[in-house]
Structures are given as C-alpha cells and as structure tokens.
Amino acid sequence: MMKPVEQVDPNWAWEPFLATAETPWDMGAAAHLMRRAGFGATGEELRQLMARNPQDVVAELVAAQEPESFQREMASLVRASLASGGPQRLAAQWIYRMLNTPAPLLEKMTLFWHGHFATSAAKVEDSKLMQQQNELLREYALGDFSQLALEISRDPAMLLYLDSATNRKTHPNENYAREIMELFCLGEGNYTEQDIRELARCFTGWEIKREKFRINRYQQDTGEKTVLGRTGELSGEDGVATVVSQHQTARFITRKLVRFLVLDEPRAPDDLIEPLADKLREDGMRIAPTVQRILGSNLFFSMSVRGRKVRSPVEVAIGFLRTLNGSTDAFRLATTLQQLGQGLYFPPSVKGWDGGRTWINSSTLLGRSNLIRNLLGDDKTRFGKQGLEQHLTSQGARSMGEVVAYLETVLFAVPLPDTARQKIAQLADSPGAKENRLRDAVHLLCTIPEFQLA
C-alpha cells in the first residue's frame, strides 16, 4: 500500500492523480495540496475544493494571479515599508502578502526562489534593491527559468551579495560564475574549475553602477572562451544561456522542486526525476507546467509522501494563521521568523535554507511552540476577525472533541496519536474560561511532533 519512494514506478508516479479507495480525494488530500502548494486552508475552503475535480483545482492554483486591486494594495504597502526603512518592515509586508494573497502558490514559489537565488539584506543593506529582487522572483516564479536565470544574473542585489558588482577584464571575478553553476543550475561535480574561469571571463564588463546593471564595454573580455564544451566569443548572456541549456540544469531544478513540493527525504531516485526533467526541457524550461505536473500527480497525493516534509518556520506561522483564517502583528512575526531560522530577506548563506531536518533543534522547537502561544495570546491576533472560540464554532467545532477532530483534519499531515485526542479532549473538563482552554488545546496540538510535519 504505502510503497517507499525508492520503489515507486516513475511512470505511475507522474501520471495525473486518480483517486482510489486507498487514496481518496477527501479533506485530507485537499489539505495536503493546500499545505504544499500554499499555506493551508480553512475547513470551509477545503470542502469547496473537495466538491471539484482535483486536476481542476491544481490547474487553478497554478494559473492564479494576484488581482489588480491586491497588487495596488501591496504596492502601497511596499512603498510605506521602504519609506519607513529597515528590511524588517519589508519582511512584515511580505508576511501580509502571504497571509492574504488569493494566489498562494505564486507566493510559495516566490519563497522557493528566494531560497534558491538566496540574497541577504544583511549584506546588501539596501531595502529597495532587495524588494526589486523580490518582485523579479515573483514575476518569474512560475515563468521561464531561462529568463529568470538571466534576469537574476543581472540583478543588482544578487551581484552586490556575491561581490560581483564589478568585473574587470584583467581580474575576472569568479564568484558569480561559480555559484550560478554550483548552486543555481548544475550542482557540484557537473562543471570544472576551468569552466568557472572561462565563464567568469564572459561576465567581465558586467557591473552595478548607481544601483543599476550596466555593461562596461571597456572591461569586456571579447576573446574566445569555452564554457561547458561550447566555444565562441561568448558574452555574459551567452554564458548564462549555455549553463541553463545543459540537461543537468533541468535535472537539478526538477529535483529541487520535487524536494520542495513533495518530500524532504529520502532522496528521490534519479529515474524518478529524469522523466520530469525531460518534460521541463520539452516545455522550454517553463516552470508552471512542471509544477502542475508534480502537484497533480499520483505520487504527490500518495500516502507515502504525506508528512514527509518538515514545516519551515514560514509554513508553521503562515500555515497556522491561514488555516484558522487568522491575522496578526506581521512586524512581530517577522522578528520571530528570523529567530526560528527563516528571516525573510535574510537567508543564512548563498546556499539558502537547507530545509528538512536542519530546521529542527531544541531552541527552534521551543521557539516554534512559543510562537504559537504568542500568536494565540497576542491582542492583535484575530481568527476570522473574531476570537478563537467563535471561529471554531463557525467551522462547526463546538465540543473539545470536535475541535481536536477539526484541527487534525485541517492542520495535520499525519494522524494524531490516540492519546493526544484523548488528553486534549480531557482539557474540556478543566476549570477556567473556554477561550483559555481552547488556547491550551491548540498550543498542545502544535507542540507535539506531528505538527512539525507538512
């Protein structure tokens, strides 16, 4: 029934999902989709999704765009955060966007690329450039990877971050050449040191002047170069295109997408990745069809990948709030996310967030639990513009038993242990205001190990 991913048939894996008795299209499946393709959904939203065909739901998620009114609202929030200075304001603005966007997959993918093309405000120290990059990532989040790779290679924040804002003919800077191959496109072992030196020559003349990209003709090395087997008087653009057009790039990006959307571990076998990577190339490196293929697949919905990801701090916080239709003090949340290891606009290194088990240690686990407690106790936190009790009642969860059952469905990727159901239901009998008992119950549920999985 639950085949380990190493034994899955690659053909079956990526075929469109067909609901079966073992793997029905039910609340659990819809919640799984919304956790991975977004930041969770309320019971009411899940019921609406369940009434529809799963392939239609996935297609709609992939096609969703921010409505113009929302874009305008965000643009004014961005302006306000930039005016009041400080990247933490910017992070709060992004949190607001994630909490309220009608296009959650677009935001999830923007976050994915932020970790992939990791650039930190700690070094760039220019909020405007950081936001400009953020908007670039959103524009191409589900777009053409070749174009994204080219744009990011000329992105001022990126080049400042990688000390590549000047590239002189006599001293080609190898940093960006190395990272675009090692971390952005190919992975270690798929290029030589000679390729790095040659690619660095392609980037000579590329520089950032007054916060803008430009090409300094006097510093360009126009000679012949050989990068990854291609020889010619290659420009920087040619260099990026050469790297991106390697078949290895499709494999590398596909593998990372599968890890992000489907499972942290174990590592998916190569023959599972290969057919998807082939399709990505056939699709001209467009991201959206690949993401749609992954999210609509048999493997994605199979029980063997449920709960096989560790929630990132953003997924913990935004997921908790969106699932309970919540809103809160985004600025405070931005600071907490940083403490938990996922400061928005502050990835820890050029390698981005490693994810999986690296999210977890004693200090982050206590921090995650305390985050939920703080959200529940914060005056600014509202659930559907109401208190927790009214919100849960509005979703049909009145008794403590119903509350636990409801939260298990919407919030949990794996079943709760029986003891958890019983113990928490018993809190109903303890003294005190119901709102406080509910908070204890929710906090307890979000402290047990099962909650950390997505």
Place this chain on the structure above:
Amino acid sequence: MNNHSLFQLESRREFLKRGAAASAVMTFSMTAPGILCQAVAQTPRNDRILVVVEMAGGNDGLNTIVPHRDPGYTKARPQLAIDGDSVLKINSEIGLHPSCRSFADLLEQGQFAVVQGVGYEQPNRSHFESMDIWHSCQRKGEVRQDGWLGRYLEQSGAAESNDPAALHLGFDKQPFALMSRDVRVPSIRSLSQFRLRGGESPRFREALDQLLESDGDRSGNDLLGFVQASTSNAITSSRRMESSGTMYQPSKPYPASGLGEKMATVAKLIAGGLQTRVYYVRIDGFDTHANQPDAHAALLREVSEAVGCLVSDVSAHGDGDRLMVMCFSEFGRRVAENASEGTDHGTAGPVLLAGAAVKAGLVGRHPSLTDLDQGDLKYHTDFRQVYAAVIEDWLEADSSPVLGGDYEALELFS
C-alpha cells in the same frame, strides 16, 4: 523514587556527579521515561566549551597589557600612559590595566594567559575589513562564505546534535565567524527563548508530558521519529533551564553589565547541561578615539569582571575543566596617542585567554615600541596560530581545513 521529579530538581550533570555515576545512570534508565534517558545517553561527558568574547571597535592593547617600564611607552603616551604603581603586575616589566582586577585574580590562580603581539600581514585598519579577516580568515577579494567557527562546526559534525552546535548571545547581527553552509547557529536574546511558554499551567504541563511519553505510531516515518526525539530533547532542555533557574545558583552574583548578563546566561545554559560547544558574545565600544581613559577602564572592567565571574562560577559548579574563554579584538591602536586623549586605529594586539586549562602567564614577547611600522606595532604571531591551538588542542579537531592552511599551533594549554 520518582525519577521524573528527580530530573526536574537536578541537572543531568549534577545527577551524574553524585558518586556512583554509572550505576545511577543504569537505575535511571531502567525506570525513567525514554525521553529522559536519551538526553543522558547522548551527552559525552568531557565535551569542552569555548566562549568567544569579541571586543569590537579595536581594543587598545597597549593600555590593556601595559609595558610600564618601557620608556617608549610613556613617551608615546604622555596623557594616557598608566603608571607602574597602579598596574596589576604580571612580571617586572608588564602589568594589567588597573581595572582588570578579575583577570589578575585568575592569573594568580593559574587560569589566565595573554598571547602578545597577535595580528596578520599587511594589516587593514578598517573595523569591518579587519573584523571580517579575523572572522573568516580570508582577505578582501577572496570569497568569504563562512567563518572559522562555522567551518569548525561543520567539520566536527555538530549538525547532528539535538542542541544547537553553537549559540550567539545578543541582539546584534550574527557574527560572521559562526556562518557556514550547513550548520545554523541560533541567536539567543534571553534565556526565556529556552523555556516553553504555557509550562506554568499544571494542566498544560501534565498533558504535554503524557503526550510526549506516548510514542504512538511514529516508527513508520523516520522524519517523525527524528522530530519526536528532538521535541523530547527540547522539552527536557526547557525543564533543565527551569530547574537551573531554581536549583542553579551562581556562586557569586554576576556584574550587572551587558556582558555580565550574557555570561550569566552562558553559565545557566552550561549548568543546564546543554550540549552546545561554542558560545559567542560581543561587547562594543572599544573605538576610543577621544577621552579614552574612563571609557576604556570601564570596558576592561566589564570584560574582566564578566569573564572572571564566569570562570569561577562554572568551576564552582564542577565544570571548570570544560571551559575556555578567548577574548579578541579586530586590531590594537596606534602607539602614539592623539590630541583628543584618545588613540587611533592600529595593528597588533593581545588575545586574552581564561580557564583552568590555559598555561597561565604571557605567551610571546611584548611587541617592540621602537621597531614600528609607520607608528604601529609589528605583529609577531599570526591570529590563526591562536585559532590553530584552540581548534587542535582545545576542541581537538584538525585545524588546517578550518583555517585554510597549516598554521603552527601555539602552546597555550597545560
């Protein structure tokens, strides 16, 4: 005997220390809930701890380790020289700044050492640049992706531990020295980040204990098994912190200074049995271009008292042989004072070490005050030789991959 409450009353370390440690552990593991045994089994007993104190701004080494008999010293510092009568003597030539009383006490106990004349070739006098060099061991223009401690943590497999491999204490930006690709180091602003909220409610606490003890069916999912072990460990850490809040008493009060408070937190975390090996704290303000005497005296007092208190407190709790403190600054200051009763950016300076294991006294000669490089001291010991000794002989790891080359380790430990 109720092992559960026992655990709340005693830290694991205190527990192990009570006489027949081995048999106690056995008794403990036979009856204690699984989660608690694991914490005992996982902790190697002789894990050494490094506390790094960054003195940011460029500490005036000449007025910290004072060559009071050197005529060049009084000549270069007509306003700022500290006279021989007030220094705390290390030997007949050299003494500590008078506000370093706690360091002098440690020296008397054989727990304090000064590595003199530490720096690097072609010194850079920019705070940021020089600090980055000390943190990364890389020069400007070289690719700087990680710091020396980050590389050490990566190499030592610290990512495997349930507790953070290293902790940075403070509100400031995380030190580059701790950066690496694979090991994440949390910044802790206060001990409350190590305490589970809601624990004050007995019903919450009781329910949580029961939930963690029930293993449920977590065996089929490795990731879930891992998170469960980590959660148990986190709750245990939190309980230890609570109990060290009530059970652990500092052997003497910590100074009510910024660094004093950070050191008190470090002591509590150590007493709580955290497996963390590296603690990093920073004290800023050493950029004394003007009106140096009072400011510098206060800063040195803060460092000396906080470090002195930590060393004696951790010793009093039985962990003295596991602790070593290293204080460094990005550069020293010019030999000649300026016209504002201050000093400007210079080059070589002393690195201060404290702990039971250090070979007490002066290491290397005081840099010459006559053979100068454009008015600055010439270094004779590369800072990476200090790091090499700390990595090889204290943390017991291979230093060359961490430092990006072979540096001869100084003999710093007895």
